[in-house]
Amino acid sequence: QWDEQLDPRLNAKQKEAILAITTPVTVPLPPILIIGPYGTGKTFTLAQAVKHILRQDHSRVLICTHSNSAADLYIKDYLHPYVEAGNPHARPLRVYFRNRWVKTVNPVVQQYCLISNTHITFQMPTREDILRHRVVVVTLSTSQYLCQLDLDPGFFSHILLDEAAQAMECETIMPFALASKNTRIVLAGDHMQLSPFVYSEFARERNLHVSLLDRLYEHYPREFPCRILLCENYRSHEAIINYTSELFYDGKLMASGKQPSHKDFYPLTFFTARGEDVQEKNSTAYYNNAEVFEIVERVEELRKKWPVAWGKLDDGSIGVVSPYADQVFRIRAELRKKRMHEVSVERVLNVQGKQFRVLFLSTVRTRYTCKHKQTAIKRKEQLVEDSTEDLDYGFLSNYKLLNTAITRAQSLVAVVGDPIALCSVGRCRKFWEHFISICHENSSLHGITFEQIKAQLEALELKKTYVLNPLAPEFIPRALRP
Numbered sequence: 001q002w003d004e005q006l007d008p009r010l011n012a013k014q015k016e017a018i019l020a021i022t023t024p025v026t027v028p029l030p031p032i033l034i035i036g037p038y039g040t041g042k043t044f045t046l047a048q049a050v051k052h053i054l055r056q057d058h059s060r061v062l063i064c065t066h067s068n069s070a071a072d073l074y075i076k077d078y079l080h081p082y083v084e085a086g087n088p089h090a091r092p093l094r095v096y097f098r099n100r101w102v103k104t105v106n107p108v109v110q111q112y113c114l115i116s117n118t119h120i121t122f123q124m125p126t127r128e129d130i131l132r133h134r135v136v137v138v139t140l141s142t143s144q145y146l147c148q149l150d151l152d153p154g155f156f157s158h159i160l161l162d163e164a165a166q167a168m169e170c171e172t173i174m175p176f177a178l179a180s181k182n183t184r185i186v187l188a189g190d191h192m193q194l195s196p197f198v199y200s201e202f203a204r205e206r207n208l209h210v211s212l213l214d215r216l217y218e219h220y221p222r223e224f225p226c227r228i229l230l231c232e233n234y235r236s237h238e239a240i241i242n243y244t245s246e247l248f249y250d251g252k253l254m255a256s257g258k259q260p261s262h263k264d265f266y267p268l269t270f271f272t273a274r275g276e277d278v279q280e281k282n283s284t285a286y287y288n289n290a291e292v293f294e295i296v297e298r299v300e301e302l303r304k305k306w307p308v309a310w311g312k313l314d315d316g317s318i319g320v321v322s323p324y325a326d327q328v329f330r331i332r333a334e335l336r337k338k339r340m341h342e343v344s345v346e347r348v349l350n351v352q353g354k355q356f357r358v359l360f361l362s363t364v365r366t367r368y369t370c371k372h373k374q375t376a377i378k379r380k381e382q383l384v385e386d387s388t389e390d391l392d393y394g395f396l397s398n399y400k401l402l403n404t405a406i407t408r409a410q411s412l413v414a415v416v417g418d419p420i421a422l423c424s425v426g427r428c429r430k431f432w433e434h435f436i437s438i439c440h441e442n443s444s445l446h447g448i449t450f451e452q453i454k455a456q457l458e459a460l461e462l463k464k465t466y467v468l469n470p471l472a473p474e475f476i477p478r479a480l481r482p
Contacts, residue, residue: 006018006048006052007048009044010045010048011041011232011256013228013229013230013231013232014041014044014045014048014230016228017032017034017045017049017228017230018045018048018049018052020032020225020226020228021046021049021052021053021158021160021184021186022049022052022053022056023184024056025157025158025182025183025184026182028181028182029184029226030216030220030226031185031186031187031216031226032184032185032186032187032226032228033187033188033213033216033217033220033226033227033228034046034186034187034188034189034228034230035188035189035190035191035213035217035227035228035229035230036188036189036190036229036230037190037192037193037230037233037244037248037249037253037407038190038193038233038235038353038355038407038408039233039234039235039236039257039355039407040230040231040232040233040234040253041230041232041234042162042188042189042190042230043070043073043074043077043078043162043188044078045188045230046063046074046160046162046186046188047074047077047078047079049160049186050063050078050079050090050135050160051082051087051090053157053158054087054089054090054134054135056157058157059134059157059158060134060135060136060155060156060157060158061134061135061136061156061157061158061159061160062136062138062143062146062156062158062159062160062175062178063092063135063136063137063138063160063162064138064139064140064143064159064160064161064162064175065137065138065139065140065161065162065163066139066140066162066163066164066166066167066171067139067163067166067353068096068139069353070162070163070353071094071137071138071139072094072105072106072109074092074137074162075092075094075108075109075112075137076106076108076109079091079092079112079135079137080108080111080112089134090134090135091112091133091135092112092133092135092136092137093112093113093114093125093129093130093132093133093135093136093137094109094112094113094137094138095113095114095124095125095136095137095138095142095145095146096113096122096142097122097141097142098116098121098122098123098124099121099122100121100122101120101121102115102119102120102121102122112137114129124145125145125146125149126149127149127150127151130146130149130151130155136156138175140161140167140171140172140174140175141171141174143174143175143178144174146175146178147174147177147178151178152180153177153178153179153180153183154178154179154180154181154182154183155178156178156179156183157182157183157184158183158184158185158186159175159176159178159179159183159184159185159186160186160188161175161185161186161187161188161189162188162189163188163189164187164188164189164211164212164213165189165190165191165193165195165211165213165214166189166193166194166195166196166211166352167196167211167212168196168198168208168209168211169208169210169211169212169215170208172187172211172212172213173212187212187213187216189211189213191211191213191214191217192248192249192399192400192403193352193400193403193404193407194348194349194352194400194401194404195209195210195211195214195400196209196211197209229249229252231249231252231253231254232253232254232256233253233254233255233256233257234256234257235257235259235355235410236255236257236259236407236409236410236411237255237259237261237267237409237410237411237412238255238259238267239261239266239267239268239438240267240268240406240407240409240413241253241254241255242255243268243406243434243435243438244403244406244407246434247399247403247431247434248399248403259410259411260307260309260310260411261411261412262302262305262307262310262411262412263307264305265302265412265414265444266439266442266443266444267409267411267412267413268413268435268438268439268442268444269412269413269414269415269439269444269446270414270415270417270419270435270436270439270444270445270446271294271298271414271415271416271446271447272417272418272419272445272446272447272448273288273290273291273294273416273417273418273447274290274366274418275288275289275290275291275366275418276288276289276290276366276368277364277365277366277368280326283326285324285325285326285327286324286326286327286364286365287324287326287327287329287330287364288327288362288364288365288366289330291327291362291363291364291416291417292327292330292331292334292362293334294416295320295331295360295362295416296331296334296335296338296340298360298414298416299318299320299335299340299343299360300338300340302318302358303318303340310357310411311357313342314342315342315344316344316354316355316356316357317342317356317357317358318342318343318344318356318357318358318359318360319343319344319345319346319351319354319356319358319359319360319408319409320335320343320344320345320346320359320360320362321345321346321347321348321351321359321360321361321362321405321408322345322347322348322361322362322363322364322394323347323348323364323394323395323398323401324347324364324394325347327362327364328345328346328347331345331362332345344356348401348404348405351404351405351408352404354408355408355409355410356408356409356410357409357410357411357412358409358410358411358412358414359405359406359408359409359412359413359414360414360415360416361395361405361406361413361414361415361416361417362416362417363394363395363396363415363416363417363418363421363422364394364395364417365393365394365395365396365417365418365421365425366418366421367418367420367421367424367425367460393425393426395417395422395428396421396422396425396426396427396428396429396432397426397427397428398427398428399427399428399431402428402431415435419432419436419445419448419453420453420456420457420460422436423436423453423457424457424460436450436453437450
């Protein structure tokens with residue numbers, strides 16, 4: 001009976017997720033976790049689940065997301081076409097912050113919003129407005145307005161939270177004020193992508209930087225039926241998926257899409273740039289000019305050798321990411337000088353949810369500036385997953401930052417940086433060693449040989465070990481001598 005009703009594009013895991021979400025609410029279940037790395041169809045799965053929930057009597061759905069763009073996606077791509085196809089019962093209500101300009105919102109989404117009489121800003125919903133719709137779409141922050149409308153707990157039979165890994169636990173709890181014991185709660189997200197950064201040491205010591213999705217994921221048993229991992233990725237090349245799958249997702253990810261690769265560049269490629277990372281006097285960020293020029297040169301080269309299979313070269317084709325704003329400004333300025341305006345240059349934090357045919361990573365940091373700072377990091381802090389070291393060292397220490405960046409690419413990830421620093425500093429050393437060894441095996445390591453890297457790393461290890469002469473006689477102060 002399920003196969004007839006379900007969309008034929010759904011894979012087995014997505015069907016399993018929909019089955020769990022649409023289980024009658026009379027069957028008590030803990031919050032359902034849908035863990036899906038980027039490109040596995042989380043939003044598609046939740047949207048299909050909403051269509052099935054609406055077939056049940058007396059069901060109402062609250063869809064919450066962390067960002068406005070993700071909330072609008074549900075309406076533009078899924079609910080609007082469904083309503084237009086002759087399903088008026090699924091007409092959603094999109095609640096926006098009251099002071100946002102109407103003109104800044106997509107015209108399709110505007111049809112489902114409450115707009116003030118002046119047609120400049122939005123209107124907050126009344127209880128009657130909510131009662132007229134079976135689907136309400138909000139962001140976590142605008143969900144608080146619903147809590148002020150005197151709705152009974154359990155008014156919504158289903159509360160679906162997308163992008164749950166990007167939200168702090170205190171944000172996630174806001175829409176749950178509308179839940180009762182019988183409300184079916186679903187959290188969807190990727191626990192290995194960037195989580196919110198908490199700067200307060202006091203809050204971090206109390207684990208307030210851990211998202212609810214993360215916390216429940218650790219609590220649930222491994223093969224628990226309410227913890228579903230969507231494992232078929234449709235967006236990236238097999239080599240990219242295999243690398244991220246092995247390091248971040250217990251080897252469970254599979255490549256289902258057939259992304260074309262470049263004839264000259266393997267999907268994982270490394271370009272060596274042994275520059276110097278510099279910090280301006282008034283800035284907390286770093287820049288590395290050697291990497292700036294290397295990236296510009298490589299982008300130029302790639303544009304000349306753009307394969308036909310990759311389609312037209314446009315705004316979403318080439319992306320350059322770096323953890324530091326100063327580096328982003330410099331790369332952007334150099335590319336603009338060469339009239340390469342279509343290349344998107346962003347900080348990693350700004351590319352979540354986007355995808356590029358080719359992605360360049362500028363790692364910026366070198367051993368010379370990191371090694372002095374590493375001693376300042378408290379031992380206790382090194383054990384904390386999102387310690388302040390992550391903020392300082394970028395790709396060298398923050399594995400979620402690294403994973404978020406790599407999974408933006410469809411056909412090629414090109415890293416530009418200092419391989420010795422990447423393999424010897426920070427908590428991501430092993431990830432980088434693995435990346436560089438893959439590049440070596442596929443002849444995509446440029447500017448240095450694998451043997452040279454190994455030799456230099458061994459020399460570094462020796463330096464660390466023998467700071468003092470181990471054969472020197474023990475020093476005893478004169479006062480203590482017999």
